[in-house]
Amino acid sequence: MLFRQLLLAAAGAAATCGTAFGGNMDDYKHVPTYRMASPYECGGDDVGRVQVSCKYMEVGSIDGYSSLRVSDDPRWPKLEKYRLGGTRLKFAGIACARADREEKARKVALGRAFTNVKRLVEDFEETTFTGKLKELGFNKYDDGWKCTKTDNTAGSDGPVASSEPDNSTSQQADQQAAAAERARAQEAARRKRTATFIITSNDRYTLGLGFFSETRNAAWPGGGKQYVLSGTETYNLTCQPGEKICFGAWRDHQTTYWGSGRGGKQACNSCCIKCGGTFRTTLSDGGADAYPQTSSSSGGSDTLDTVIGAIGLGAAIVQGMNSGGGGGGYIPPPPRAKAYRPSGISQ
Incomplete structure (x- = not known):
C-alpha cells in the first residue's frame, strides 16, 4: 500500500x-x-x-x-x-x-x-x-x-x-x-581537495610511481618512497584547490620512464591535472631494457658491459644510478618482473 x-x-x-x-x-x-x-x-x-x-x-x-x-x-x-x-x-x-x-x-x-x-x-x-x-x-x-x-x-x-x-x-x-x-x-x-589518478600499466615489469606538485614543494608518497604499480591502481591524493599535480612512472635501475619520470624532473605532455580532477591513463610496454651509461674518471666513456666486467653488475647499476642515470643517489628496491626473461647483459 x-x-x-x-x-x-x-x-x-x-x-x-x-x-x-x-x-x-x-x-x-x-x-x-x-x-x-x-x-x-x-x-x-x-x-x-x-x-x-x-x-x-x-x-x-x-x-x-x-x-x-x-x-x-x-x-x-x-x-x-x-x-x-x-x-x-x-x-x-x-x-x-x-x-x-x-x-x-x-x-x-x-x-x-x-x-x-x-x-x-x-x-x-x-x-x-x-x-x-x-x-x-x-x-x-x-x-x-x-x-x-x-x-x-x-x-x-x-x-x-x-x-x-x-x-x-x-x-x-x-x-x-x-x-x-x-x-x-x-x-x-x-572532492575539491582530492586529485584522483587511475593508472594502468602494461609494462613487462612492476614499475615505481610517484606524484609531484608543480605548485609547491610536495610529492606523494614523498620521503624518498615510491608506489609500486602493476596492473591497475587508483590513487586519491589530498591536495590544495587549484594545485597542479603530475605523475611519473619508471623502471627501477633503468632509464625508461613515463610521464614526468622519477622525481618529476622530466617534461611531459598530458600527464598532469589540477586538484579536484580525475586522470586516467594506460602505460604501454616500455620495450627492451635500457640501463644508464657511466663515465670514467678520466673523462672518457665506458660502456656498461666494460664496467660490469670490472666491478660486477650490482655495483655498476648503483654507480650508474648515482651518476645521473636515475635519481641522484636514491637506490630503489630491485625490479620485479611479471615473468622471467634474460636481460641480455647477464650472459
Missing part, C-alpha cells in the same frame, strides 16, 4: 519538486539498483497537511586493485565487474515526511532518504570488503534525488495536523535534515 505509493511517486517523473544536485537521475535509470533501503514510512510522529516522498541515490564503482583469482574468494567474481568504473553500482533509498509546508516536508524526507543510503553504503563496505578484499572500497561517482508530493495518508483516524506541531518532533526532523546537508557539503569539499 503505502510502500507501493512511495515507490511509484518517488520514481515517477510527474509532479517533481526537486532536481538532482549531483546529476540527472534519468541518466542512471538503466543502471540496476544494487541495494535499496526499506522505505521510511510516515509514522505517528509525522504531522502536517503536506506529505512528500523522496528518493535519493548514489552511483559509483568499486575502487582499488585486486590480484585475486576466482578461487581465492567466492565474492570476487560477483564484484569484479563493478571495479574501476566497468559497471556502475547504484544504492537507493526512499523516505516520507509530513509538515505544514511542502518545502519543510521535502527537506526532512530527503534527509531521511540520504541517511538510508549512507547506512547502506557503510554496511556494504564493512561487510563486503573484508579479508582479501580489504584493499577495495566504494567510490561514489555521482548522486541525485527526486521528491514528489503525495497524498497524505494519515486519514481521519491518523494524526491531525496542528498549527503548533510538537517541538521535539520538529527539532529531530531539523537535525536529520541538517546532518544530511552537512554530509553533502563535506563530500563536495572533499
Whole structure:
C-alpha cells in the first residue's frame, strides 16, 4: 500500500519538486539498483497537511586493485565487474515526511532518504570488503534525488495536523535534515581537495610511481618512497584547490620512464591535472631494457658491459644510478618482473 505509493511517486517523473544536485537521475535509470533501503514510512510522529516522498541515490564503482583469482574468494567474481568504473553500482533509498509546508516536508524526507543510503553504503563496505578484499572500497561517482508530493495518508483516524506541531518532533526532523546537508557539503569539499589518478600499466615489469606538485614543494608518497604499480591502481591524493599535480612512472635501475619520470624532473605532455580532477591513463610496454651509461674518471666513456666486467653488475647499476642515470643517489628496491626473461647483459 503505502510502500507501493512511495515507490511509484518517488520514481515517477510527474509532479517533481526537486532536481538532482549531483546529476540527472534519468541518466542512471538503466543502471540496476544494487541495494535499496526499506522505505521510511510516515509514522505517528509525522504531522502536517503536506506529505512528500523522496528518493535519493548514489552511483559509483568499486575502487582499488585486486590480484585475486576466482578461487581465492567466492565474492570476487560477483564484484569484479563493478571495479574501476566497468559497471556502475547504484544504492537507493526512499523516505516520507509530513509538515505544514511542502518545502519543510521535502527537506526532512530527503534527509531521511540520504541517511538510508549512507547506512547502506557503510554496511556494504564493512561487510563486503573484508579479508582479501580489504584493499577495495566504494567510490561514489555521482548522486541525485527526486521528491514528489503525495497524498497524505494519515486519514481521519491518523494524526491531525496542528498549527503548533510538537517541538521535539520538529527539532529531530531539523537535525536529520541538517546532518544530511552537512554530509553533502563535506563530500563536495572533499572532492575539491582530492586529485584522483587511475593508472594502468602494461609494462613487462612492476614499475615505481610517484606524484609531484608543480605548485609547491610536495610529492606523494614523498620521503624518498615510491608506489609500486602493476596492473591497475587508483590513487586519491589530498591536495590544495587549484594545485597542479603530475605523475611519473619508471623502471627501477633503468632509464625508461613515463610521464614526468622519477622525481618529476622530466617534461611531459598530458600527464598532469589540477586538484579536484580525475586522470586516467594506460602505460604501454616500455620495450627492451635500457640501463644508464657511466663515465670514467678520466673523462672518457665506458660502456656498461666494460664496467660490469670490472666491478660486477650490482655495483655498476648503483654507480650508474648515482651518476645521473636515475635519481641522484636514491637506490630503489630491485625490479620485479611479471615473468622471467634474460636481460641480455647477464650472459
